[in-house]
Amino acid sequence: MTSGTPTRSHTSQHRRSRFVRQARTLAPRHVVLIVTALITAFPFYSMVIISLQPGQAIVMPESLFPDAFSLDAFYEALGSRDIPRWAFNSTIYSVVSTVLVLLFASMAGYAFAKKKFAGRELIFWVFIAMLMIPYHLTIIPQYILVGDLGGLDTMWGMLIPTLANAQAMFLMRQFIHGIPDEILDAAKIDGAGEFRIYASIILPQTKPIMATLATFVFLWHWNDFLWPMISQQSSENYVLTVGLNTLQEEQSPLATVMAAAVISFIPTFLVFILLQRYFVRGVMMSGLK
Numbered sequence: 001m002t003s004g005t006p007t008r009s010h011t012s013q014h015r016r017s018r019f020v021r022q023a024r025t026l027a028p029r030h031v032v033l034i035v036t037a038l039i040t041a042f043p044f045y046s047m048v049i050i051s052l053q054p055g056q057a058i059v060m061p062e063s064l065f066p067d068a069f070s071l072d073a074f075y076e077a078l079g080s081r082d083i084p085r086w087a088f089n090s091t092i093y094s095v096v097s098t099v100l101v102l103l104f105a106s107m108a109g110y111a112f113a114k115k116k117f118a119g120r121e122l123i124f125w126v127f128i129a130m131l132m133i134p135y136h137l138t139i140i141p142q143y144i145l146v147g148d149l150g151g152l153d154t155m156w157g158m159l160i161p162t163l164a165n166a167q168a169m170f171l172m173r174q175f176i177h178g179i180p181d182e183i184l185d186a187a188k189i190d191g192a193g194e195f196r197i198y199a200s201i202i203l204p205q206t207k208p209i210m211a212t213l214a215t216f217v218f219l220w221h222w223n224d225f226l227w228p229m230i231s232q233q234s235s236e237n238y239v240l241t242v243g244l245n246t247l248q249e250e251q252s253p254l255a256t257v258m259a260a261a262v263i264s265f266i267p268t269f270l271v272f273i274l275l276q277r278y279f280v281r282g283v284m285m286s287g288l289k
Contacts, residue, residue: 044265051258073259083260085236086243090264093158093228093239094221101165101217102210109172110202114184124173130166136226143230153233162221168213175209176202211275218271222264240264 046064053066054073077083111117112124142161143152151157179202187197203210225241232238235246244264247257 047258047261047265051255051262054253054255054259073253073255074263076253076256077259077263082235082238082243083240083263086238086240087263089155089237090222090239090241091267092155093224094218094267097159097162097221098214098218100159100163101168102214104163105165105168105172105213106176106203106206106210107198108169109174109176110198112169112173113176114179114181127166127169131170139226139230142227146231152231153237155237158228158231158237161227162224165217168217171209171213172206175206179205215272215275219268222268 049064049066051073052069052071053063054070054076108127112120146152146157146161149157151160183201184197187201192200223241224239225245228239229242229245232242235243238246240260241264244257244260247260
C-alpha cells in the first residue's frame with residue numbers, strides 16, 4: 001500500500017503541471033478573444049445606452065455610464081408612421097427574398113449536381129463566373145432594366161433582381177453532390193417522380209446548408225442599403241436601412257435614431273439565435289465536403 005502512494009502523488013503532480021502548462025499556453029488566446037469580443041460588443045452597447053437617454057446631450061465617455069434610463073425614444077420610434085412601415089418593408093423584402101432564393105438555389109443545385117443535360121458544365125461555370133463580377137458594376141444595368149419593366153419604386157422591382165444568387169446555387173450544388181446516388185435510384189425504383197425526390201429526399205438532406213444560407217441571405221437583405229436606396233424613390237417604400245439614413249439627414253434626435261437601429265437589429269439577432277444550431281452544423285459539414 002505504501003508503494004502505491006508515491007505513484008498516485010507523482011500522477012497528481014504530473015496532471016497539475018500539465019494543467020499549468022496548458023493554462024499558460026491558452027491564456028494569451030483567451031485574452032485576445034476576450035478583448036476582441038469587447039471591441040465587437042462596444043458599438044452595440046453604445047447604441048443601446050444612447051437610445052435609453054432621450055433629450056440629453058451625449059458626452060463621451062460619461063454618457064456610456066448613465067444614472068437614469070428612459071424608453072421614450074423607443075415609444076417615439078414605434079409611434080411614428082414611418083419606422084413601423086419601413087420595418088414591414090424590410091421584413092417583406094428579407095423574408096420573401098430568402099424563401100425564393102433558397103427555393104431557386106436548391107432546385108438549380110439539384111439539377112447541376114444530379115441531372116445530366118447538354119451544356120450542364122458550361123452553364124454551371126457561367127454561373128460561377130458571375131461571382132467574379134463586382135456587384136456594384138451591375139447596379140446601373142440592373143437599374144435600367146428594372147426601369148424599362150416599370151419596376152422602379154415598387155416592391156417587386158426591388159425583390160426580383162436579388163433572387164438569382166449564384167453563390168447560394170454553388171453551395172447547394174456542392175452539398176447536394178455529396179448525397180449518394182443510390183438513395184435517389186432507390187426512390188426512382190419505388191416510382192417517385194422528380195418533384196417527389198426533390199421534396200422528400202433532397203430538401204430534408206440539405207437542412208443544415210439551407211439554414212446556413214437562410215441566415216446569410218436574410219442578413220444580407222435586411223442590411224441591404226444600396227439597391228433599395230437606388231430603386232425606391234418614395235418614403236413609404238423605404239426599407240429600414242434607407243429610412244434610418246433619412247432620419248440622420250433630417251437631424252432627428254440621436255436617441256430616436258439609435259432606438260430605431262436597436263429595433264432593426266432585433267430581427268437579425270433572433271434569426272441567428274433560432275438558426276444557430278443548423279448554422280454551425282452547416283458550416284462544419286460544408287467544410288468537410
